[in-house]
C-alpha cells in the first residue's frame with residue numbers, strides 16, 4: 261500500500277521547489293497532501309499543489325470540509341511521514357516552542373508520525389543563535405532535518421540556506437520507507 265506524505269509548506273522563496281517536490285513524490289507513488297501557511301500562499305497559490313497532488317490543500321484551521329472529522333487531527337493521523345519544506349525560520353521557531361496558531365503549526369503538534377524539516381532561508385538567518393537554538397530543540401524533540409545546501413541564495417548571498425533539491429528529498433523518502441520495509 262502506498263504511503264501517505266503530509267507536506268507542510270511555509271513562506272519562503274523556495275516554495276517553487278515544494279511544487280516540484282509534490283510532483284516527484286506523486287510520480288514515485290506516494291499519496292501527498294499539502295498544508296500551506298498564509299505566507300506560502302503569497303508565493304504560490306494552493307491550486308498548483310491541488311492539481312499536482314490531486315488532493316485538497318489545507319490552510320485554514322477553521323475551514324472544516326468534512327463534518328465527521330477535525331481536519332488537523334485527521335491529517336496528523338493520516339500521515340506516515342510529515343515533511344516541512346521549505347521550513348522558514350518562523351515555523352521552526354513556532355514548532356520548537358509549541359506554538360499552534362495556524363493550520364500547519366497546529367497539525368505539527370498533533371502528529372505522532374516522523375517529522376522531517378527542510379530549512380531554507382538567508383544564511384544569516386540560518387546562522388542566527390535563535391534559529392540554531394530552535395533547530396537544536398527540535399532535534400532533541402525527535403525531529404529530523406534535511407540540511408540546506410550551500411550555494412547561491414535568492415537574497416543575493418552565497419552560503420548555506422538553499423532548500424535541498426526535490427529529487428534528493430524524494431530519494432530520502434523512498435530510502436526511509438524501504439529501510440523500514442514499509443513501501
Ligand SMILES: Cc1cc2nc3c(=O)[nH]c(=O)nc-3n(C[C@H](O)[C@H](O)[C@H](O)COP(=O)(O)O)c2cc1C
Pocket residue numbers: 269270271272273274297298299300347348349350351380381382385
Ligand atoms: C521575498 C521573500 C522571501 C522570503 N524568503 C524566506 C525564506 O527563504 N526563509 C524564511 O525563513 N523566511 C523567508 N521570508 C520571510 C517569511 O515569509 C516570514 O518570516 C513569514 O512570517 C513566514 O511565515 P510562515 O512561517 O508562517 O510561512 C521571505 C519573505 C519574503 C518577502
